[in-house]
Amino acid sequence: MKIKSKILIIAGSDSSGGAGIQADIKTVTALGSYATTAITAVTSQNTKGVKSIIPIAPREIFNQIIFTSKDIRPDAIKIGMLHSTKVIEYVIKSLENLKIKKIILDPVMVAKGGAKLIDNKAIKSLKLKLISKTILITPNIPEAEILTNTKIKNQEDMIYAANKLIASGAKNVLIKGGHLKFKLVKDIFVNKSEIKVFTSKRYKTNNTHGTGCTLSSAITTFLSCGKPIKKACELGIKYVNSAIKTNPKYGKGYGPINHLNSMKVEKKFK
Numbered sequence: 001m002k003i004k005s006k007i008l009i010i011a012g013s014d015s016s017g018g019a020g021i022q023a024d025i026k027t028v029t030a031l032g033s034y035a036t037t038a039i040t041a042v043t044s045q046n047t048k049g050v051k052s053i054i055p056i057a058p059r060e061i062f063n064q065i066i067f068t069s070k071d072i073r074p075d076a077i078k079i080g081m082l083h084s085t086k087v088i089e090y091v092i093k094s095l096e097n098l099k100i101k102k103i104i105l106d107p108v109m110v111a112k113g114g115a116k117l118i119d120n121k122a123i124k125s126l127k128l129k130l131i132s133k134t135i136l137i138t139p140n141i142p143e144a145e146i147l148t149n150t151k152i153k154n155q156e157d158m159i160y161a162a163n164k165l166i167a168s169g170a171k172n173v174l175i176k177g178g179h180l181k182f183k184l185v186k187d188i189f190v191n192k193s194e195i196k197v198f199t200s201k202r203y204k205t206n207n208t209h210g211t212g213c214t215l216s217s218a219i220t221t222f223l224s225c226g227k228p229i230k231k232a233c234e235l236g237i238k239y240v241n242s243a244i245k246t247n248p249k250y251g252k253g254y255g256p257i258n259h260l261n262s263m264k265v266e267k268k269f270k
């Protein structure tokens with residue numbers, strides 16, 4: 001298979017391999033593109049929870065982004081966990097330096113086990129400084145609630161919050177519905193001119209570790225290969241849905257999904 005595009009991932013490391021940088025690299029690779037990385041933090045975690053988080057110094061994050069991208073220029077950038085205001089400032093500085101248009105932000109705030117991954121000041125600078133520099137943000141329900149100061153219980157609330165984010169400077173918003181408990185799962189895409197509800201089958205499983213990271217990386221990959229933003233969201237959701245369906249049932253807590261669901265190994269390697 002010929003490599004289709006190059007993606008820079010700015011995110012934290014998940015030692016259990018289901019979320020964070022590890023999920024991002026697997027997703028980008030399984031969808032046919034090349035991943036470079038800037039690691040923002042190193043977490044020790046398993047499917048049951050986070051044991052520790054070691055932040056990487058902001059200047060080192062900046063160096064990873066610039067030194068690598070000046071050599072291997074990415075077609076698109078996916079941003080995940082940014083834990084402090086200082087990190088956000090350095091990331092913005094690096095983005096301004098690189099001038100790449102296709103930037104997707106997954107505003108990660110809380111891990112599936114409940115651990116808080118970002119401080120309150122950082123949430124404010126995400127809102128005020130970073131969101132407007134991206135082409136798409138992909139908050140889950142709790143993140144959309146925090147970013148908009150609203151309560152989200154159903155589809156109407158999701159649309160209201162998404163419109164609020166558009167009004168405050170976001171270009172495209174995909175609010176993920178994984179945290180609501182309806183029979184069907186709905187992810188809602190909104191921009192200035194349209195609203196699109198993506199409806200998928202909800203699987204009864206705890207094995208959804210890293211669905212958010214995986215989705216934003218999948219969308220970034222499709223976008224980097226030239227798909228329009230709404231189509232990239234649709235394909236990303238399909239990839240995650242099929243990854244949940246075929247999850248490998250690893251670990252005793254929230255297990256990982258199957259990032260390889262899109263792949264076939266060539267005969268000569270069998």
Ligand SMILES: Nc1ncnc2c1ncn2[C@@H]1O[C@H](COP(=O)(O)OP(=O)(O)OP(=O)(O)O)[C@@H](O)[C@H]1O
Pocket residue numbers: 019111112139140141176177178179185186187200201202203204205208209210211212213215237240241244
């Ligand atoms: N049980 C499920 N069945 C089917 N799809 C799901 C399920 N849970 C989540 N999804 C899908 O996974 C994607 C990510 O949504 P989710 O709301 O879980 O994001 P998240 O909370 O950011 O994930 P993470 O915990 O990895 O950060 C969405 O497309 C959502 O519809």
Ligand SMILES: [Mg+2]
Pocket residue numbers: 106108109140212213
């Ligand atoms: Mg998430």
